[in-house]
Amino acid sequence: MVMINYKGYIPDDIYTNYEVYDYKHAAAILSKEFPLEFSEICEALRAFRFKKSDVIAGGGNESEIPKIMSRLLRPKNWLEKQLEAELTVYEIKNNDKKESRKVHHGTHKVDYVKGRIALDLEWNSKDQTFDRDLYAFRAFFEYDAISVGIIITRSTQLNPIFRELNVSKKYGASTTHMGKLLPRLEANRNGGCPVLVFGITPNQIEDLEV
Numbered sequence: 001m002v003m004i005n006y007k008g009y010i011p012d013d014i015y016t017n018y019e020v021y022d023y024k025h026a027a028a029i030l031s032k033e034f035p036l037e038f039s040e041i042c043e044a045l046r047a048f049r050f051k052k053s054d055v056i057a058g059g060g061n062e063s064e065i066p067k068i069m070s071r072l073l074r075p076k077n078w079l080e081k082q083l084e085a086e087l088t089v090y091e092i093k094n095n096d097k098k099e100s101r102k103v104h105h106g107t108h109k110v111d112y113v114k115g116r117i118a119l120d121l122e123w124n125s126k127d128q129t130f131d132r133d134l135y136a137f138r139a140f141f142e143y144d145a146i147s148v149g150i151i152i153t154r155s156t157q158l159n160p161i162f163r164e165l166n167v168s169k170k171y172g173a174s175t176t177h178m179g180k181l182l183p184r185l186e187a188n189r190n191g192g193c194p195v196l197v198f199g200i201t202p203n204q205i206e207d208l209e210v
Contacts, residue, residue, distance in 0.1 A: 039117070159171075
C-alpha cells in the first residue's frame with residue numbers, strides 16, 4: 001500500500017512538480033540509507049525539462065525525452081547495466097555443508113543503476129514493460145542485489161496536452177503511464193522490493209503556456 005507520510009522525505013518542490021507514489025517505505029530508505037543517490041535523483045528531476053516538440057517527435061521510449069534524463073544522470077555514473085543474480089543452494093548432512101546446486105535467475109537490463117539503486121524510465125513503451133520492471137525489481141531485491149527500485153513514467157495529467165498536440169494515438173492507453181503502473185503496484189507485483197514512483201507532469205514542459 002502507499003505509505004501515508006512519505007511526503008516528509010520528498011522535497012516540497014519535487015512533490016509539487018511530480019506525481020509521487022511510495023511503496024514499502026522506499027522514500028524513507030532512499031533518503032536515509034542512500035543520501036547521495038537520493039540527492040542526485042532529486043537534482044535530475046529538478047533539472048529535467050522538455051519541449052512540446054519533443055512530445056510530437058517520434059521514437060517511443062528512445063525519443064528525445066529519455067535522452068534528456070540520460071544527459072542528467074550518466075555523468076554522475078548512473079549507468080545502464082545488466083543485473084544478474086545466482087543463488088547457491090547448500091545441502092547439510094551430518095553438520096557438513098556442501099554446495100548442492102546453483103540457481104541462476106538470469107539477467108535484466110536496467111536503464112540506470114548506481115550502487116544498490118535501480119531506476120527505470122518508461123516514457124512510451126508497451127505497458128507490459130512495467131511487468132518486466134517490477135518482476136526484475138522483485139527478483140533482484142530478493143537476491144539482495146538492490147535495495148530500492150525507482151520508476152519514472154508519464155502522469156495522466158499529460159493527457160490533455162497530448163490531445164491538444166494531436167498525439168493521443170501515439171501515447172495510447174496500452175503504453176506506459178501512471179494509470180497502467182499503479183494497479184500493478186497495488187497488486188504487489190514488486191513483491192517485497194520498495195518502489196518509488198515519479199510521474200512526469202505538465203510542469204516539466206518548458207514551453208507550455210499556462
